[in-house]
Amino acid sequence: MNQEELRNKILDVLKNQKIGTLATVKNNKPHSRYMSFFNEDFTLFTPTDKDTHKAEEIAENPNVHILLGYEGEGLGDKFVEVEGQATIRDSDELKKKIWSDSFSRWFEGPEDPSYIVLEIKPTMIRLMNAGEEPQVLEL
Template sequence: MSQTNLTDKIKKVLDANQVCSLATIEGTKPHVRYMALFHDGINILLVTSKKTHKVEELIENPHVHIITGFNGDWESETLQVEGTASVSSDGGLRKKLWKDTFKIWFEGPEDPNYVVLVIKPQRILYSDGKSMKSEIWES
């Protein structure tokens, strides 16, 4: 399969899922939590407060692992993403991703604590859920 076709499959899974699990490293141990999932192409975008432990963890170690796609059906298309994260305070990006449901955490898209984690994939494992074979995308 061509890299373009695989990229299209990856984007389809990202489009179909609103939640992912994000793993960071806290000290020497993994720390996993659920996050609202956004994306720009295959770059994954996650919103958070800059006052969270995950931001502190990413400053220490920017390597992350994300899993998304499983919906309870063993034939779900899934992704496992290895990548590096950076913390963005870009006003345009924050406005683009803003949802009114975020008001329980933030005053608005200009809130200085509202930041976006930008995950640049280095390796993505795609599984169609129908076979034991996975496809690998690498940057």
């Protein structure tokens, strides 16, 4: 598959799959948890609380790994692996942009001072189980 086809397949996964795992580094070991993700031109955003372990871990080591897309239907489910660098963002504009009422379970609103956004800039995106060998998107 060419890079344009690969790009479109990856965008399809990112558009339709919002829940995945985020792995950070804690004591030189991976530490994973489920998160919700929002995509904008392959940059991923996920909300979190500023006082969480993940925020501390990213402040110490910004390298992250994300899995998105596996639906549990079988071994042929396509998914993406994203390696990237995470940055903690506290921009009011960004927080409002990705705000969802579902976040009100954890935050009082987009102005909540505990609410921050993790921005993940990919260094590698790999499409898995799409009927071919794993394919890496050229970024």
